[in-house]
Amino acid sequence: MLTTLLILGVSAVLFVQGRIRSDLVALCSLLCLIMFGILSPEQALSGFSNSIVVMMVGLFVVGGAIFRTGLAKMMGGRIMKLAGRSELRLLVLTMLVTAGIGAFVSNTGTVALMLPILVSLAADGGIQTSRLLMPMAFASSMGGMLTLIGTPPNLVVNNQLQEAGMEGLGFFAFTPIGLVCIVTGILVLIPLSRRFLGRHDDRAEHEAKGKSLSQLIDEYQIINNLYRLRVLEDSPLTEHPLHDLQIPDLYRVNIVEVRRRHSGRHSFLQTVSQTMAGSDTRVARGDVIYVMGEFEDVARFAREYGAEMINRKTSEDTDSLLKSKLKFDEIGIAEMLLMRNSDLINMPVKSSGLRAKYGVNILAIQRDNHYIFHNLKDVKLQYGDTLLIQGTWTDIARLSEKTFEWVVVGQPLAEASKVTLTHKAPLAAGIMLLMIAAMVFNWVPAVAAVLIAAVLMVLCGCLRNVEEAYRTINWESIVLIAAMLPMSVALEKTGASEAISHGLVVGLGGFGPFALMAGVYFTASLLTMFISNTATAVLLAPIALQSAASMGISPYPLLLAVSVGTSMCFASPFSTPPNALVMPAGKYTFMDYVKVGVPLQVIMGLVMVVVIPLFFPFGKA
Known part of the structure; x- marks a missing residue:
């Protein structure tokens, strides 16, 4: 004793x-x-x-x-x-x-x-x-x-x-x-x-390395070069994958993202998926596509492909959670600095293979304090170029592993963790209410109710992955x-x-x-x-x-x-x-x-x- x-x-x-x-x-x-x-x-x-x-x-x-x-x-x-x-x-x-x-x-x-x-x-x-x-x-x-x-x-x-x-x-x-x-x-x-x-x-401790998402948006003037189009009922865009349409060659614009609304029986459960546009991507009627290019080129593309330009001061629809700016729930942006011994040096953007190998797009190039936004596919990359890349947060983080060819500035996964998954809020609310109800009415033991809720939060995407779930503990x-x-x-x-x-x-x-x-x-x-x-x-x-x-x-x-x-x-x-x-x-x-x-x-x-x-x-x- x-x-x-x-x-x-x-x-x-x-x-x-x-x-x-x-x-x-x-x-x-x-x-x-x-x-x-x-x-x-x-x-x-x-x-x-x-x-x-x-x-x-x-x-x-x-x-x-x-x-x-x-x-x-x-x-x-x-x-x-x-x-x-x-x-x-x-x-x-x-x-x-x-x-x-x-x-x-x-x-x-x-x-x-x-x-x-x-x-x-x-x-x-x-x-x-x-x-x-x-x-x-x-x-x-x-x-x-x-x-x-x-x-x-x-x-x-x-x-x-x-x-x-x-x-x-x-x-x-x-x-x-x-x-x-x-x-x-x-x-x-x-x-x-x-x-x-x-x-x-x-006060939160801010990372000294890298720039915030808002800083990147402002620096590369993404919003000024970004246009949103809604795909109309009779649009020929829906007939073929984007690669077959050769849009960059014909119109000098790039489709960078596709937003699609998924509706459940109840409006509370409506969600919007965010998908990076790739060569195999197919758009559907009613989709909202994000296009980068000069206004005249984007307007011509919209007229000829049956798409309606959306006023950038309004949201895609009545859902107040969807803003006119890019959202970074699943897809993010980051800067990538090319090193001297990179295989990408003197290679045109269209031949870089970044999209095929790593699943990322090049949105802009910073070279000698100048920014290149348009006709990127034919631009030859040079040592010291800083590329503004777009992709899923996981793919961007994967790029940072190959440090002898390039350096991804900042910490992509840490930056991703700061982004709020607002489109998943209804699901999180439903899971939380079910957990509380199970504990109040004793449907299952309290510990089981909590563990079920935790697993559902991960499976339903309220947390990006299991690793992020572990980091919350x-x-x-x-x-x-x-x-x-x-x-x-x-x-x-x-x-x-x-x-x-x-x-x-x-x-x-x-x-x-x-x-x-x-x-x-x-x-x-x-x-x-x-x-x-x-x-x-x-x-x-x-x-x-x-x-x-x-x-x-x-x-x-x-x-x-x-x-x-x-x-x-x-x-x-x-x-x-x-x-x-x-x-x-x-x-x-x-x-x-x-x-x-x-x-x-x-x-x-x-x-x-x-x-x-x-x-x-x-x-x-």
Whole structure:
């Protein structure tokens, strides 16, 4: 027992100091438990297969997809509209919305839903994310106290009452206490968040290498040389592949992209595909094609091939998500600098083979501070030329591997990750709603619902590929939680948990029911900092029931103290999954949780000691 407590104490000190990464500290404590024979390797590694940890992995992917598709930005915009310019109103509204969702969805799921929304909202509103994320995580736990299903400890104490032959708690029996928790939390967090949160610089770090997409568009005057045509019903363009039509030779224009609308039964599910024009591409009636060339040449091509020129100041159709400028959802642009020993030197563009070998088009050439936009097919490439290329992000990234012939400027995949897949937002919204419904109505286990949603996000293209899905996962948080979960097994196995809880509760019993309830509450609150709230509730519920019986008082207030005490734990990042989920996004340190969470936890406890007996009197057993 002493060895376990010593390992826990040293870990806590290292967490507070913050000199060593928190996940590394957690792994070292786990290794110590194995080396001293306190836990077997199987027990020590059980945290990595824990359903909470697996669920967190899936939730990171789901949250990443919500962010990447722009759905978070849309929802954040609604919240920002209601909050106006008041940061105080935004904080209160965020906590109320989060608590409302947390009443019916697990606090982990609630935070995963709200996290990308608030990050996007903060970026658009110029607000530091650290001001919002920790209060949001705490609010998810407070919201769990509103209903019987809001948090597992509620179900644990209800089950304990029923096993003792007493009347169980109703679905909304916790609601009055939950409302007091939320009001108390908001009133306490307003000054604490202003005092201790928001000191970190949340501004995104920009890549020094390469130019942004908007810079490339402006520099190469893409919009000035780009025209959009809609293919009409009787257009001969639909009869042959583009290669057979010899459009560049006859009209001195290049078709660079094809947009096609796909409609489902419901307008909400309409999507637009974005395809780079290749030699084998076939266009269809109603397609919108993007053409580069001089206006007179494009106009002549449109007249002779039955295409309608679209005013560049309007969108292709009524879908507001489709803008007149190029979109970079699937297809991107980048600069490629030719090296001296490149095989492309002195070769005409039409013979370069870049489209056939690498799937990219050359849109423009920068040579000696001059730009060449038209009749590119006959231009001979020279050493030092900078080519503006177009292709899928994957193909552009593949070009960067051949560095002895050319250099792709910047980081294509990193640039692609900044592009919002707005056309996939309806799919992401549908998947997210299905996940929430499955968790609320218990169609499948919560962890299964989350994993199914994560896989669907990848399969449906809400994330570009599996690699991007993996990049959305914050592995530091995952390792931290997975490595600390077995600590609860060690505390229970060595008898430390039972000795601490039983000693505190029994020692305070002689001072009356209020002192006993306070002892139960703060013991639960303390243990939850190191053990999961469910495990703490399972451990303390029978002790509280027995203590109430020995004093001849009603067990309800003591069991409510167990439930609330285990749920209102804010003083460390690994006490609850929501606390860990927001830690990397908010750039919080362990001490941030101590400075904000400890006062909140203590004040919440004092309020609850007074409030719980008002709704659940001690009475007679």
